[in-house]
Amino acid sequence: MARPLGESHKRFLQTMMVNGIIDGAKARALHRHCCETHGAHYAHDKLDEFIEVINAQLQPMFMQIRKGMSEEDGLQYHALVSDTNTINSKFFYYYNHHELLLYFLLSSSPVQVNMAETDVTRMSTDYADNELELFRKTMDLIVDSDNGTASSTDILNCADSLQTKKLKKRETEHVLNRLVQDKWLNEKNGDYSLSTRCIMEMEQYIRMLYQDQVKVCHICHNVALQCQMCENPTCGIKIHTPCVARYFKGRTDPRCPACEDFWPHEIPDMYRSPSSQSETQSAAKENTAPTPRSTAQTRRTRRS
Amino acid sequence: MSQRKRASNTQSSQNKGVRSQRWEAVLGDDEDDPSFTQPSTSQVQKGLDRLTPAQVDLKTAEVVQFIFVKDQKKFPIRRADIVKHVVKEYRNIYPEIIKRVGCVFETVFGLKLVEIDSKNHVYILINKLEQLEGESLNMSPSNPKTGLLFVILSIVFMKGGVVKESMVWNTLKKLRVDQGERHEIFGDVKKVVTDEFVRQRYLEYVRIPHTEPLEFEFRWGQRADMEVSKVKLLEFIGQLHEQDPQSWTQQYREATAPPAAPAVVTSANTSASVSQR
Secondary structure, eight states, X not given: OOOOOOHHHHHHHHHHHHHSEEEHHHHHHHHXXXXXXXXXXXXXXXXXXXXHHHHHHHGGGTEEXXXXXOTTTOOEEEEEEEOTTHHXXXXXXXXXXTHHHHHHHHXXXXXXXXXXXXXXXXTOSSSOHHHHHHHHHXXXXXXXXXXXXXXXXXXXXXXXXXXXXXXXXXXXXXXXXXXXXXXXXXXXXXXXXXXXXXXXXXXXXXXXXXXXXXXXXXXXXXXXXXXXXXXXXXXXXXXXXXXXXXXXXXXXXXXXXXXXXXXXXXXXSOOOOGGGSOSSSXXXXXXXXXXXXXXXXXXXXXXX | OOOOOOOOOOOOHHHHTTSOHHHHHHSSOOOOXXXXXXXXXXXXXXXXXXSOHHHHHHHHHHHHHHHHHHHTTTOOEEHHHHIIIIIGGGGGGHHHHHHHHHHHIIIIIOEEEEEEETTTTXXXXXXXXXXXXXXXXXXXXXXXXXXXXXXXXXXXXXXXXXXXXXHHHHHHHHTTOOTTSEETTTEXXXXXXXXXXXXXXXXXXXXXXXXXXXXXXXXXXXXXXXXXXXXXXXXXXXXXXXXOGGGSHHHHHHHHSOOOOOOBOOTTOSSOOOOOO
């Protein structure tokens, strides 16, 4: 029998619903805040169990609070996402802008979808059909790319050839801005990538839709869009850039974990691993902010 | 009020034509479904006997999701819409489903599903958890409309619960919010106050009878009654005027009076929901 939720749990959940995704530090602070507000027992290392209690209650609603790693900064985040079992149950959990999820399944999914069941979910006024199609095309570009990004130029070209209805340049920019605001996409220097929230929410759908086309990280086994690749043509494994930083940290002679060929790419500095994200107050010896990665993956002398 | 800030939703008029017919039909106000009459207890039991627990659970989850989506704009949710779009062929066990839905909202999310109109069967979702002052950990971008709303609620409250609209506009004008001009943040102020806030049930905008020309007055709406703490409001006003909240004896008495019980959807009262106001 699932344990009933205290007010502290409900407050945590409400905050998750409002924000969609929060980083590990905020999650810990929120945990403490919620427990203290309602006089609940608080132990700083019990966040996972705290969340599991909530998740047990969320499961019948096809929702879960999950942990995931950002491809950008390697940090751990908590997000409120739809349950893995959703797709099996044919009930498509929907809140906020999940019509995006629906769209994939309606447009090209091999899974048979009962159209009547999806009526209930197509209710948001936020994104029109062609805007959803644009998002889908953007996602196609991103998954297909080497570096997990799609340029605004390429997206604009897609906008011009939508099946539903074309989007003009200004309209396209407007949609992209909203997608960024709604935390589905990240934008940097005119290039768009999938946000951490988007990947966490849609991982299973992405795998299903793109199947072999989608890259998977050899280290953590999650979908890998911003990643490095082994140059050995018979190997070609992919590793998330933050996973590269962690795996090869301190190694003077980095070797591919699969084929042992020399790993030729720049090893980024100091991505904090989720487990070392400071729960204690002791300061990290080195600056733990990740250094900006160059998008071009060139050989460089590495710090030893 | 936990409205999420959104980028302006202006979609070009051409885009609107893209939406599917079905989509348009699901949005907005449908006519009340005349064919839905509340099933009797025995009918509900018979209906339940024919379904598996999993089926009922699934339908409950769907209604919860539906209400969350509809609640985003804070407009009340019609029973007719719930039945027509989600419950559908399970309508014969509707009381059981809505009872479970109410239970889920309370026990999982700390929210209350309240039927605010027992004639037209309309619900709102309110927050049972106390909204804390300066809850920066909440991390949601604070909605500027909340500030505007609170100013108006304060005016109405301090004036004993009802206030002529002219007084509200005059006060707002002193705060550089002019209903006659387009406001930088709020846009059409009059529309936000007399339409949006009213539809969301934060305010009531009522015609004063026998007035020529037509005059209106503002009162607190049902959602404000349930969600807004009068005590906290008074404390805030006290801080503003650097006075003890208790110095406004009338208002203080009203703020600390026990609240009238709203018609909460619980296991105790599934079929008859009488709004006690």
